[in-house]
Amino acid sequence: MANPMKIRARADGDLVEVKVLMAHVMETGQRKNQAGELIPAWFIQRVEATYGNRTVLSAQWGPAISANPFLSFKFKGGAKGEKVRITWFDSKGETRTDEVVIG
Amino acid sequence: MKAGGALTAFAAAGWLNPAHAEAQEWNKAAFDVRSIEELVKILGGEAASPNDAIDFNAPDIAENGAVVPLAVASAVPGTESIAILIEKNPNVLAGLFSIPEGTLPEIQTRVKMAETCNVYALVRAGGKNLYAVKEIKVTLGGCGG
Numbered sequence: 001m002a003n004p005m006k007i008r009a010r011a012d013g014d015l016v017e018v019k020v021l022m023a024h025v026m027e028t029g030q031r032k033n034q035a036g037e038l039i040p041a042w043f044i045q046r047v048e049a050t051y052g053n054r055t056v057l058s059a060q061w062g063p064a065i066s067a068n069p070f071l072s073f074k075f076k077g078g079a080k081g082e083k084v085r086i087t088w089f090d091s092k093g094e095t096r097t098d099e100v101v102i103g
Numbered sequence: 104m105k106a107g108g109a110l111t112a113f114a115a116a117g118w119l120n121p122a123h124a125e126a127q128e129w130n131k132a133a134f135d136v137r138s139i140e141e142l143v144k145i146l147g148g149e150a151a152s153p154n155d156a157i158d159f160n161a162p163d164i165a166e167n168g169a170v171v172p173l174a175v176a177s178a179v180p181g182t183e184s185i186a187i188l189i190e191k192n193p194n195v196l197a198g199l200f201s202i203p204e205g206t207l208p209e210i211q212t213r214v215k216m217a218e219t220c221n222v223y224a225l226v227r228a229g230g231k232n233l234y235a236v237k238e239i240k241v242t243l244g245g246c247g248g
Contacts, residue, residue: 015207028215030193045129056206062134064189064197064215066170072211073200 007100009084016078020071028063046089154233159224168216168241175224182208184227191220216241
């Protein structure tokens with residue numbers, strides 16, 4: 001089971017700024033281990049951010065996104081006390097969802 | 104799974120909101136491209152051209168190629184998506200961010216760079232492909248072992 005994301009969401013009026021730090025190795029498939037064997041690629045491929053039923057960001061990533069990925073974005077129409085939910089899906093079929101209350 | 108099949112067909116036909124449809128499944132072909140021209144061919148629309156309505160904030164020199172912070176803000180009306188391309192990485196496309204209505208066309212993330220090269224922020228809006236480009240010098244590459 002993957003470690004939880006760190007998510008912060010702050011409202012300034014109805015504009016919500018979301019900052020996410022995900023825990024993921026984001027292995028490129030280019031690196032070799034000490035025995036000289038390639039370490040297989042393993043990376044987050046899709047990210048979805050939702051506010052209620054509304055998708056507020058969706059992304060597709062390759063292995064060039066840094067390990068323990070950082071993502072920041074802003075959406076309008078959010079309110080303090082409501083939740084933002086983030087889900088990622090990786091290249092091994094693993095997924096993780098976390099949510100945070102907008103402050 | 105009939106509904107899912109129909110939805111995929113609709114998405115393939117481009118009948119869904121393209122900004123959203125683009126992100127429904129991981130687009131392997133897009134991540135296999137070797138240039139911005141090839142990416143535009145896959146995603147569709149006019150040939151890519153530079154545009155100064157895209158604010159692309161990145162360091163001139165990245166001491167650690169494993170963690171290069173990038174910020175893109177588009178003032179192009181109707182921005183549907185923002186893509187980051189790193190010219191000399193093994194996979195040129197680093198990320199494709201779809202911007203639904205109500206979300207500001209600005210994102211921040213961190214990427215890996217194998218070596219010094221041009222980095223593109225490609226903005227797609229109403230069939231147009233517009234970009235800002237910046238050369239980032241890398242002191243220590245972030246992709247090798």
